[in-house]
Amino acid sequence: xxxxxxxxxxxxxxxxxxxxxxxxxxxxxxxxxxxxxxxxxxxxxxxxxxxxxxxxxxxxxxxxxxxxxxxxxxxxxxxxxxxxxxxxxxxxxxxxxxxxxxxxxxxxxxxxxxxxxxxxxxxxxxxxxxxxxxxxxxxxxxxxxxxxxxxxxxxxxxxxxxxxxxxxxxxxxxxxxxxxxxxxx
Numbered sequence: 001x002x003x004x005x006x007x008x009x010x011x012x013x014x015x016x017x018x019x020x021x022x023x024x025x026x027x028x029x030x031x032x033x034x035x036x037x038x039x040x041x042x043x044x045x046x047x048x049x050x051x052x053x054x055x056x057x058x059x060x061x062x063x064x065x066x067x068x069x070x071x072x073x074x075x076x077x078x079x080x081x082x083x084x085x086x087x088x089x090x091x092x093x094x095x096x097x098x099x100x101x102x103x104x105x106x107x108x109x110x111x112x113x114x115x116x117x118x119x120x121x122x123x124x125x126x127x128x129x130x131x132x133x134x135x136x137x138x139x140x141x142x143x144x145x146x147x148x149x150x151x152x153x154x155x156x157x158x159x160x161x162x163x164x165x166x167x168x169x170x171x172x173x174x175x176x177x178x179x180x181x182x183x184x185x
Contacts, residue, residue, distance in 0.1 A: 001028045001029070001078045001172070001174065002028065002029040002030075002031065002058070002076060002077050002078055003023055003028055003029070003030055003031070003077065003078060003079055003080070003081060003172065004030075004031040004032075004033070004070050004077050004079070004080035004081070004105055004109070005019060005020055005023070005030055005031070005032050005033075005057075005080075005081050005083065006032075006033045006034070006035075006080065006081070006082045006083070006089075006101075006102040006105065006106070007032075007033075007034045007035065007038040007042075007082075007083065007084070008035045008037065008038055008082055008084060008085055008086040008088070008089040008102060009035050009036070009037020009038045009040065009041055009086050009088070009089075010038075010041070010084035010085060010086035010087070010089075010120075010121045010122065011041060011045065011084065011121055012045075012084040012119075012121035012146050013038055013041050013042045013045055013046065013084060014045065014046070014157075014161050015083045015084055015119055015121070015146055015161055015164050015165060015168075016038075016081075016083040016084060016119075017042075017046070017050055017053050018158075018161050018162065018165045019081060019083055019165050019168055019169075020032065020053050020054075020056055020057065021053055021056065022165055022169065022176065022178065023056075023174075024056035026174065026176065028174070029058040030056065030057045030058050030059075031057070031058060031059050031061065031069070031070050031075075031077065032054065032057035032059070032060045032061065033060070033061045033062075033063055033068075033070065033101050033102055033105065034054075034060075034063065035063050035089075035100065035102060036063060037086070061101055062101070063100050063101050063102065064100065064101070065101055066098065066100065066101055066104045068101055068105075070101065070105040070108070071101060071104040071105055071108060072108060073108045073111055073112040075108070077109070077114065078114075078115065078172065079109070079114055079115030079116065079117065079172050080105060080106060080109045080114070080115065080116050080117070081116075081117045081119065081168055081172070082102060082106060082116075082117070082118050082119065083117075083119035083168065084119055084120070084121035084146060085118040085119055085120050085121070086121075086122075087120075087122050087128075087129050087132070089102060089103065089118075090118060090120060090129070090132050090133065090136060091128070091132050093106045093107065093110075093116075093118065093136055093141070094132040094133070094135035094136040094139070095132070095135065106141075110139050110140050110141065113140060115142065115171065115172060116136075116140065116141040116142065117141070117142045117144055117168055117171050117172070118136060118141050118142065118143055118144065119144050119145075119146055119164065119168060120133070120143065120144070120145045120146065121145075121146040142171050144164075144167055144168060144171065146164050147164075148160040148161075148163040148164055149163055151182070152179075152180065162178040162179070163178070163179060165178055166178035166179035167179070
């Protein structure tokens with residue numbers, strides 16, 4: 001399976017970094033694009049080099065290169081995940097404003113009726129955010145807020161991150177062991 005992973009400049013870059021790590025461990029190909037804002041958030045939130053994670057990408061693209069392979073509907077992929085997805089990126093995708101490679105690649109996934117998963121990481125939400133979510137959903141995107149469940153009694157921040165990443169993998173149809181199926185008995 002080949003997945004496009006885009007990391008935008010919202011808080012919660014750990015979700016995107018973990019997704020890359022898991023996809024790599026499971027043997028999937030990764031097309032990666034990281035926004036300038038995401039690079040700043042990574043520096044602020046992670047406070048250590050993540051080059052070892054970026055090196056797990058099959059191909060990395062510059063955010064400004066709107067002529068890159070993933071900017072075409074002919075590029076083979078099994079879906080795209082924007083994780084985390086900032087409200088700015090959501091607005092651009094929902095309204096068809098291809099201002100950078102993340103926006104353009106997402107637009108291509110929508111026009112080709114391929115999977116596009118937006119992992120939103122913002123709270124509270126205003127009416128503009130909600131309307132943009134509706135527009136994106138109506139266009140064919142899956143909206144997955146980074147809202148971890150606690151019914152499985154997470155023991156660490158990593159458990160919480162894995163819950164959200166597991167939900168992403170479920171939407172992509174990728175088998176994994178990050179989440180146990182719900183069974184209250």
